Amino acid sequence: MDKVRKNKTAIILFMLPAVVLFAGIIIVPIFMSGYFSLFKWDGMTEGAFIGLGNYVELFTSKTSGFPKTVQNALLLAVLSVFVQLPISLGLALLLAKGVKGEKFFMAVFFVPVLISTVVIGQLWMKIYNPQYGIINTALHAMGLGAYARTWLGEQETALFAVFVPILWQYVGYHMLLLYAGIKAIPTELKEAARIDGATEGQISRFVLIPMLKPVIRICVIFAVTGSLKAFDLIYVLTGGGPAHASEVPSTLMVSMIFGRNRYGFGSSIAMFIIFLCFFFAISIKKMFKTEVE
Amino acid sequence: MKRKLIGMALALVLAMGTLAGCGSKTETAEGNAGTAKGDTALTLWSIATESDSFNRAYTQAIADFEAANPGVKVVHETFENESYKTKIKSAVAANELPDLFYTWGGGFSKAFVESGKVLAIDGYFTDEYKAELPQAALSYATYDGKLYGSTYTTPVSALFYNRKMFEENGIPVPTTWDEWMAANRAFLDKGITPIGVSVKDTWVLAMTHDALTLKSAGPEKVAAALTEGSQSYDDPDFLASAGKIKELVDMGAFISGATGLSNDEASALFYNGTVPMYLSGSWMGGSIVTDAPNPEDFDVIPVPVLSGNAQSTDFMGGAVDTLMVAAGTKNPDLAGKAVFELTRGISKYAYLDGAGIAAWEKNYDESGINPITKKLADYAAEATSFTMWFDTLMDADDAGEYLALLQGLYVGNISPEEFVKAMAAQLDK
Numbered sequence: 025m026d027k028v029r030k031n032k033t034a035i036i037l038f039m040l041p042a043v044v045l046f047a048g049i050i051i052v053p054i055f056m057s058g059y060f061s062l063f064k065w066d067g068m069t070e071g072a073f074i075g076l077g078n079y080v081e082l083f084t085s086k087t088s089g090f091p092k093t094v095q096n097a098l099l100l101a102v103l104s105v106f107v108q109l110p111i112s113l114g115l116a117l118l119l120a121k122g123v124k125g126e127k128f129f130m131a132v133f134f135v136p137v138l139i140s141t142v143v144i145g146q147l148w149m150k151i152y153n154p155q156y157g158i159i160n161t162a163l164h165a166m167g168l169g170a171y172a173r174t175w176l177g178e179q180e181t182a183l184f185a186v187f188v189p190i191l192w193q194y195v196g197y198h199m200l201l202l203y204a205g206i207k208a209i210p211t212e213l214k215e216a217a218r219i220d221g222a223t224e225g226q227i228s229r230f231v232l233i234p235m236l237k238p239v240i241r242i243c244v245i246f247a248v249t250g251s252l253k254a255f256d257l258i259y260v261l262t263g264g265g266p267a268h269a270s271e272v273p274s275t276l277m278v279s280m281i282f283g284r285n286r287y288g289f290g291s292s293i294a295m296f297i298i299f300l301c302f303f304f305a306i307s308i309k310k311m312f313k314t315e316v317e
Numbered sequence: 318m319k320r321k322l323i324g325m326a327l328a329l330v331l332a333m334g335t336l337a338g339c340g341s342k343t344e345t346a347e348g349n350a351g352t353a354k355g356d357t358a359l360t361l362w363s364i365a366t367e368s369d370s371f372n373r374a375y376t377q378a379i380a381d382f383e384a385a386n387p388g389v390k391v392v393h394e395t396f397e398n399e400s401y402k403t404k405i406k407s408a409v410a411a412n413e414l415p416d417l418f419y420t421w422g423g424g425f426s427k428a429f430v431e432s433g434k435v436l437a438i439d440g441y442f443t444d445e446y447k448a449e450l451p452q453a454a455l456s457y458a459t460y461d462g463k464l465y466g467s468t469y470t471t472p473v474s475a476l477f478y479n480r481k482m483f484e485e486n487g488i489p490v491p492t493t494w495d496e497w498m499a500a501n502r503a504f505l506d507k508g509i510t511p512i513g514v515s516v517k518d519t520w521v522l523a524m525t526h527d528a529l530t531l532k533s534a535g536p537e538k539v540a541a542a543l544t545e546g547s548q549s550y551d552d553p554d555f556l557a558s559a560g561k562i563k564e565l566v567d568m569g570a571f572i573s574g575a576t577g578l579s580n581d582e583a584s585a586l587f588y589n590g591t592v593p594m595y596l597s598g599s600w601m602g603g604s605i606v607t608d609a610p611n612p613e614d615f616d617v618i619p620v621p622v623l624s625g626n627a628q629s630t631d632f633m634g635g636a637v638d639t640l641m642v643a644a645g646t647k648n649p650d651l652a653g654k655a656v657f658e659l660t661r662g663i664s665k666y667a668y669l670d671g672a673g674i675a676a677w678e679k680n681y682d683e684s685g686i687n688p689i690t691k692k693l694a695d696y697a698a699e700a701t702s703f704t705m706w707f708d709t710l711m712d713a714d715d716a717g718e719y720l721a722l723l724q725g726l727y728v729g730n731i732s733p734e735e736f737v738k739a740m741a742a743q744l745d746k
Contacts, residue, residue, distance in 0.1 A: 066428050066713075067406060067407075067410050067428075068406070068409050068410050068428045068429065068431075068432040068434075069428055069431050069432045087718060087721070087722075087739065087743070152577070153577075153582075154573065154574035154577060154578075155574070174573065174574035174576060174577040175577070176517075176576075176577040177516070177517065177574050177575070177576030177577025177578070178576065178577075178728075179728055179730075262517070262577075263517070265516075265517060265519075265576070265724055266516060266517070266576040266577075266724055266727075266728050267721070267724040267725045267727075267728050267730050268721065268724075279717065280717075282402070282403045282406065283713065283717050284713045284714040284716070284717035284718075285406070285428060285712075285713040285714060286713075286714055
């Protein structure tokens, strides 16, 4: 076995399929997007090289509203980290303690992750429907009809109306990661703390959460990068509208490329999303590392 | 040593397997198109899915064509409308177009033609066809003086209304803008929201705005501003129609929540008698028959005129549904003939089904057609001009900006003045 491991030809041969796939599906397209982003190109005819023109337009064009979409995506990232993750952590701690029907609740919270996003989108569209949606119906029933609105159709509410299902959908996902993390912590630690007189809250705060840090780090990275490339639910629920109110970089990219034949400009948005994802993933890793030391 | 060899051999097999997996894909795709020995197969892509009202017409036209041309088989593949827009663009880019394909004429297909992937079919447009298909119907399939496609239907947009609701409330059917506004006010006084629209599916709002713009600026001025660039969009006539949209929004004439409703949801409110008016394309005539509980309550009128620049016989619409031939087809002569034969057949069968207004001459019995479609066909036959819907007429980038600006105008982010200025800036780009 050692012989094989030292043999360079074998290493190369065994890695080749994975490397070819990885390069072909991820690395090459990234570089191609980078290349296309330097062109004014409609995807079909010959493109014209315009250097960094697309990137300049990203930040100067008022009508495409790109800075606003980045702001929306960052807001979603903040909400994911400071609202979604605490909820997931709370649920994970609660379930890991051994609530009655632990398995059942696990399944219930995890179901939204399994359901197709388009189905969830249709579901929430019915919930938000101004005529017969459950939210407006409930408001009218409680005599609060004045607060009923077109949740997905008004600029003030559309952004938060699409964020709620996104946050809700992935609570179960993070909960499962954290739950598994908690279960992996040796029970002796908890027992030792209990013997020393720690309450349940203190055990969670001073024993479990510090031990969970690597898992939490992963969750934060997933939550932030997931928010930056959030697309499907927004596309189904509002398509980025009304008047760009709920637009994020990825919906803008799709409407630019496929709606308006601006492959070059769309590619520059793609490059920016990739840059942001790498930037945050690396800086989050750094942040957690310095804290550990 | 032996083990090492086996390991390397296995790795090689694996690697080959992956590569072979990539390679064989195209082969099977081509294999699918093949048919029985000796048959020539033409592949046709369209959006006439089984639930589409044109599906039956396509099927019948294909059957007729196959019967008239023994040994020829048309393989009809259908796709959903929105996803097809993406599919056809990537097929052009990847050079994977089928022999015949459905597309939208005007600005949408401009890039296809410019890329050289579409076959010019002037040579196949024989006198027989010329006698039955008016040249005017082909204006959106003509690029730089050359013909690249043929059409089968001439849709127009018009104001559909619920006659029963007008009668019950004693409100006269409007023929001028002032009468229309009076009718809107009368409905609002009775607590009825007068007009259905979808802003989420912005093309519905665009249809309303397009019609008002045409009736305000007139067909020549619209064409000059949108396609020729010889007229600025920043003009009082264009400002007028944008202002009318704002006026209608401000008076509450459009259904509440239109920004969050899709066309299906909004038009359902028209079919079930919640709102009395809906501005849409002639296909709504067919939908009323299938979707409304009382189709006989409904009727249609041309959009009222706003100024002396336009007449009531100027219509938004025109033959944009186009079949084209790929430049890469192996049987250009057969495909060139098929494109006219098929569109002629679809024109007839779709009209008889009430699915669309025939673009080709109607040399057959048309007595069984539903009255709304018949009326629309008469409008189209007497039309003095056709102007394509703006989002099809303009190229994709301008169209996208137009729809985004319209949303902004509707929700009040921008004023009508800012709207026409932004449109002028986009069109000048």
